Amino acid sequence: MFLADVVAASAELAATRSRKAKIATLSALLSRAGPAELPAVVAFLTGRPTQGRIGTGWRTLAGLDTAPAAAPSLTVAEVDAALDEVASTAGAGSAQRRAEVLRTLFARATEAEQHFLFRLLTGELRQGALEGVMVDAVAAAAAVPSEAVRRAFMLSGRLPETAVAAIGGGEQALGAFRLRLGRPLRPMLASPAESLDEALAEHASVVVEYKLDGARIQVHRNGDEVRVYTRTLREITGQVGELVELVRALPCRSVVLDGETLALTDEGRPRPFQETMSRFGSTREEQVRALLLRPYFFDCLHLDGVDLLDAPLRERNAALRTVAGEHLVPGRTEPPDPAGILDAALADGHEGVMVKALDSVYAAGRRGRAWLKVKPVHTLDLVVLAAEWGHGRRTGYLSNLHLGARDPDGGPPIMVGKTFKGLTDELLAWQTKRLLELETHHDDWTVRVRPELVVEIELDGAQISTRYPGGVALRFARVVRYRPDKEPSEADTIDMVRATLK
Incomplete structure (x- = not known):
């Protein structure tokens, strides 16, 4: 395929x-793609190469300055092979060698192909093929149920691999995917509820637990081998030695646990989210000693040879209690006193509570409303599109953020407002440095950036407005924190913003 x-x-x-x-x-x-090129086709059209990050940045690509080819000749396989070479190039002189490979590749590309490759490699490809749309397209191409593709994707964690199985082997090949120790699963997510009463009314039998202000983790143990993954399935085993030792000491032979981890103060309260996330990228001994992570587990997906994904939550909870011990997430009470749990969670410095249906199975993503999150303070995860230079004491800093919600149809983020509130001096300095690294262009007052950063915004709902493309504007928005654990594809949608209309 070309x-x-x-x-x-x-x-x-x-x-x-x-x-x-x-x-x-x-x-x-997809129906026209050959088996060898199908993974790259799926990856390209969901906005990322098969190699993930290839070790080259926006400035390198912008500096290639290569005249486009007159006619198309590049195949998908040739592009994938060139990106393999770029991603695997390391050591002295590697930046120059990567640039040479990319320059050769771009020289064979037409103008339209150059634009596509540039956006693909900088993470700016927003043509509407989000994972949910691609799952349904794979199902249509393979003539299999979407749920079969979705489940296999949850178990494999890789959509290209799932597509190859579906189109090459149909429902039988998809059914062969199983939970595998050491291979992370895509996590189950919660939907927001307006109030605790609303959440409790949706299900006949529930468990209520703390919603922690931490970072999502998934741990796999097989004998003495332990692996730890983030919510984006990135392995961080080497950065969290204390979690590895703790899981290795649990009373079991094999286990897969879902949970959160966070750094605590001496008083046992959660430290700022950024401090917890800083550990995921650090192996420095002094930082490890200063910021020990404490895990709290809320689900058990496998225990001693038995997969529990399809078991109801009440059975998974029973398995969890046998291994988690003191590392069980706080709360975990089945009524009578869910309101007391909410008050206790807030008093302990956490975000709120989770309300989970006890008859629900584990399903990746935000499927239905089996898990509901209740937070007194309404927040949205939005994408930073641009920032304006500050005034007064903020002169020299990028301050006023332009915020976008995710387009559920896969288009570019939709602007819904601005805010400069909630930014500490430390966050202003970090934000300015990071946004300048992501700059695409600027004028006298505003720096436009690649839509890569997700920021959590507290707001008092939204209001109808013709000022922004989405027809709504945020009310009294302020920055809570950046979310380095989330990708733009996980930001809240324009529909979720509209749901907060006053």
Whole structure:
């Protein structure tokens, strides 16, 4: 398959908001792809190379300055091989060698293909093929139920691998995916509830537990081997030695646990989220000693050879209690006193509570409302689109943030407001440095950036407004924290912003 075919499909996706049309375009293209090139086709059209980050940045690509080819000749396989070479190049002189490989690649690309590759490699490809749309397209191309693809994707953690199985082997091949120790699963997520009463009314039998202000982790143990993953399935085993030792000492032979981890103060209260996240990128002994992480587990997906994904939560809870001990998430009470748990969670410095249906199975993503989160303070995770230079004591700092909500149809983020509130001096300095690294262009007052940073915003709902493209504007928005554990594809949608309308 030629890269031009993928680029043409990408243009079709960007030109329509119809989910049905997007699925039709994608499934037709996937049906034509060969088994060897199918993973790259799926990866490219969901906005990332098969290699993930390839070790080159926006400035390197912008500096290639290569004249486009007159006619298309690049195949998908050739592009994937070139990116393999770029990603595997390391050592002295590697930056120059990577640039040479990319320059050769771009020289063979037409103007449209160059634009596509540039956006693909900088994370700016927003043509509408989000994972949910691609799952349905894979199902259509393979003539299998979407739920079968979705479950296999949860177990594999990789959509290209799932697509190859579905299109090459159908429902039988998808059914062969099993929970594998050492291979992370895509996590189950919670939906927001307006109040505790609303959440309790949705299910006949629930468990209520603290909603911790920590970082999501998934731990796998097989004998003495332990691996730890983030919510984005990135392995951090080498950075969290104390968690590894703790899990290795649990009373079991094998286990997969879902939970959160956080750094605590001497008084036992949660430290700022950024301090917890700083451990995920550090192996420095002094930082490890200063910021020991404490895990709290809230789900058990496997125990001593038995997979529990399809067991109801009440059975998973029973298994969890046998191994988690003091590391069980606080709360974990089945009524009578859920309101007391909410008060206690807030008093202990946490965000609120989770209300979970005891008859629910584990399903990746935000599927239905089996898990509900209740927070007194309403927040949204939004994408930073730009920032304006500050005035007064903020002169020299990028301050006023332009905020975008995710387009559920896969288009570019939709601007919904601005805020400069809630920014400490330390956060202003970090924010300015990071945003300048992500700059795409600027004018006298505003720096536009690649939409890569997710920031948590506290707000008093939204209001109807013609000022922004989404038709709504945030009310009294302020920055709570940045979310380095989340990707832009996990930001809240424009629909979720509209749901807060006063």
